[in-house]
Amino acid sequence: MKRLLLTTILLNALFLALLLPHYPQMPWLAAEALLISGLFALLPESTGKRVGAATVGALFGLLAFFALSDVLVRHSIGRPFNLYLELGLAGSVFNLLQSNLGVTLSLMLIVMALTVFVGLGICVSRLLRQVDANRSRAAARAVASLGIVAIGVTFLPQPFVGLTAARAATQQVELAADTYQSTASFQQHLMDNPGASQSRPLQALAQTDVILGFIESYGISSVTDPRYGRLIQPRLQQMEQVLANAGLHMVTGRLQSPVQGGQSWLAHTTLLSGQWIDTQLDYDTFLASDYPTLIDDMGATGHDSVAVMPAITREWPEGLAFGYNRIYHSTSMGYRGPALNWVTMPDQYTWSWFQRQIRERADHTPVFAEVALISSHAPWVPILPVLDDWDSIGDGEIFNRWKDAGEAPASLWRDPERVRDHYARSLDYALNVATEYAKRHVDNKTLLVLTGDHQAAPLITGDNASRDVVVHVISADPTMLAPFVGSGDQEGLRGFRWGAHPHSGQPGPSMASFRPFLHQAFSPSLIPVKISAADTIEK
Structure with a gap:
């Protein structure tokens, strides 16, 4: 029971951190953390549970990268992190780091950042693998049920409960779709502009x-x-x-x-x-x-x-x-x-x-x-x-x-x-x-x-x-x-x-x-x- 409670609290804190770029407009409770804790506590020790925990951990590490990148991009160029755009700028970012910090320090910084994100993914994976319901299956069901209720509550207008991982992932999907549409419209505008071929x-x-x-x-x-x-x-x-x-x-x-x-x-x-x-x-x-x-x-x-x-x-x-x-x-x-x-x-x-x-x-x-x-x-x-x-x-x-x-x-x-x-x-x-x-x-x-x-x-x-x-x-x-x-x-x-x-x-x-x-x-x-x-x- 204590392990399940501690795991739920830690997961809640980690998932809330995914919304750090939106501080202070952040919920107090991450609905996914409740649901995932309860579901994994109900799963018996097996290969499926280990694979599932590793998958959730990897996804969390990726979303953590999005969250930290969002903070850095907002503070450096005043807009949200947009993976659809940023993929083409990776080289420019490294050149900027290299010019100011040198190659060695820049590579060390990148390795340290990767280590942090991989470490966060491993941490989440291990938290999910260690919870079980052998001592309190009722508690595991209760946590999972609360997670389902919390997800339902997120659809109501209130500031306390939120979908954190889903919100972080959805933001990137929406930004990619909007950027694609905007670029297509811009391209059509250039094609349709009658002055496009004359100085x-x-x-x-x-x-x-x-x-x-x-x-x-x-x-x-x-x-x-x-x-x-x-x-x-x-x-x-x-x-x-x-x-x-x-x-x-x-x-x-x-x-x-x-x-x-x-x-x-x-x-x-x-x-x-x-x-x-x-x-x-x-x-x-x-x-x-x-x-x-x-x-x-x-x-x-x-x-x-x-x-x-x-x-x-x-x-x-x-x-x-x-x-x-x-x-x-x-x-x-x-x-x-x-x-x-x-x-x-x-x-x-x-x-x-x-x-x-x-x-x-x-x-x-x-x-x-x-x-x-x-x-x-x-x-x-x-x-x-x-x-x-x-x-x-x-x-x-x-x-x-x-x-x-x-x-x-x-x-x-x-x-x-x-x-x-x-x-x-x-x-x-x-x-x-x-x-x-x-x-x-x-x-x-x-x-x-x-x-x-x-x-x-x-x-x-x-x-x-x-x-x-x-x-x-x-x-x-x-x-x-x-x-x-x-x-x-x-x-x-x-x-x-x-x-x-x-x-x-x-x-x-x-x-x-x-x-x-x-x-x-x-x-x-x-x-x-x-x-x-x-x-x-x-x-």
């Missing part, structure tokens, strides 16, 4: 270098959350003043990203394509569709399209599918400095190399460049100073003085408050470097778009934070900025205004609206109206 030249930008710089994790929370705003808001004020002193103008707004905490490529593709792409399956579908993007638009306008991707460390076939003329990654950018944990090279080197090797060698052909900036990517350690002498950067050997600087990520990440502090400081560095680049190299034949790719993880922003990112558009020619805020009878991009500070309370439009807006603002039929510099001073 659209942006003739108003025909003689202009257009630079699209993605600043990693530059979400709206960096401005609106007091923990980060105390550092970032003064940086934006300084940014505005520095650029104004250099004769530059800027407008700022916010756009809603399809992702949070990771999978930056989905945000990049959404902005470039004008299509809402929030899953890996949609991304794969889009790449196979030959649907045009801003890259094609700029190519049709006469631009040399270039991708500068310092985070890419291996072959990137997707880049060829996008249609860039040239793709540069970490091993083809001539960097001779140290890697900085996950960050292969600091932003200041990326900007310096881009200017020297791409813009200054353009041979009078306008450039369209996507520049993926990564210094503000987790783990946010170490944080470098901005070098005053850009001419000294060269091949990056000057950064060797910061080799092995700062503490190890595994040490920093034990303290969430210190992680948040490093996040703000790394973003401050990224904005400072971008400002210095713009001051030196943006002119009236340059349109520089600096945009976040996504918000940082919920650990940084808190749960249920807006998914908006901050967007700055900079040029020495205010004519090119006027369409973003509206001029004459033309509407601008919702929420954009002059200056460096985005609206704190007004949500931004989708990232997918950016490309259609550029079509509207810079296509031949809608050339921006010429305005004076005085007209830009609107706060």
Whole structure:
């Protein structure tokens, strides 16, 4: 009797743990735990009982993996764990671990996790094998009966009894079905869209270098959350003043990203394509569709399209599918400095190399460049100073003085408050470097778009934070900025205004609206109206 009671209590606790991602909306009693305890207590010792216990244990270990993965995914990229999607991301997750922890520690972590899940499965299996009804068959029947009643009660509106294992398994089935249906609908949308086979030249930008710089994790929370705003808001004020002193103008707004905490490529593709792409399956579908993007638009306008991707460390076939003329990654950018944990090279080197090797060698052909900036990517350690002498950067050997600087990520990440502090400081560095680049190299034949790719993880922003990112558009020619805020009878991009500070309370439009807006603002039929510099001073 005591063994049966103890087994039931332990199973109840283990099964309730499967709903840990939904805390505190969790029941007190797992109906399956009662039923399984009672049924196995009634079974005599046999091969069938051992096989059944092993099967239940294996299934529990798998569901435990789902539960822990759900917690981690929710805290890192702000959505539920979806096995249908995550299977295609296993390699990316391992690469991230390897970059921050090293191969040995990453493998040890994976082995430890597998050991835990296998151990949980074995624990459940042994608990079920050891219970029997030889001493109290009546108690076993009572527990099994209570389990049946408890399962019936789960269909009533009450918070105390629940189906835990069934709920965890059903969630994955439902997510898989929804994702499949969503992907099929997206694929049909691309096929049915009449504009799927044509790009659209942006003739108003025909003689202009257009630079699209993605600043990693530059979400709206960096401005609106007091923990980060105390550092970032003064940086934006300084940014505005520095650029104004250099004769530059800027407008700022916010756009809603399809992702949070990771999978930056989905945000990049959404902005470039004008299509809402929030899953890996949609991304794969889009790449196979030959649907045009801003890259094609700029190519049709006469631009040399270039991708500068310092985070890419291996072959990137997707880049060829996008249609860039040239793709540069970490091993083809001539960097001779140290890697900085996950960050292969600091932003200041990326900007310096881009200017020297791409813009200054353009041979009078306008450039369209996507520049993926990564210094503000987790783990946010170490944080470098901005070098005053850009001419000294060269091949990056000057950064060797910061080799092995700062503490190890595994040490920093034990303290969430210190992680948040490093996040703000790394973003401050990224904005400072971008400002210095713009001051030196943006002119009236340059349109520089600096945009976040996504918000940082919920650990940084808190749960249920807006998914908006901050967007700055900079040029020495205010004519090119006027369409973003509206001029004459033309509407601008919702929420954009002059200056460096985005609206704190007004949500931004989708990232997918950016490309259609550029079509509207810079296509031949809608050339921006010429305005004076005085007209830009609107706060």
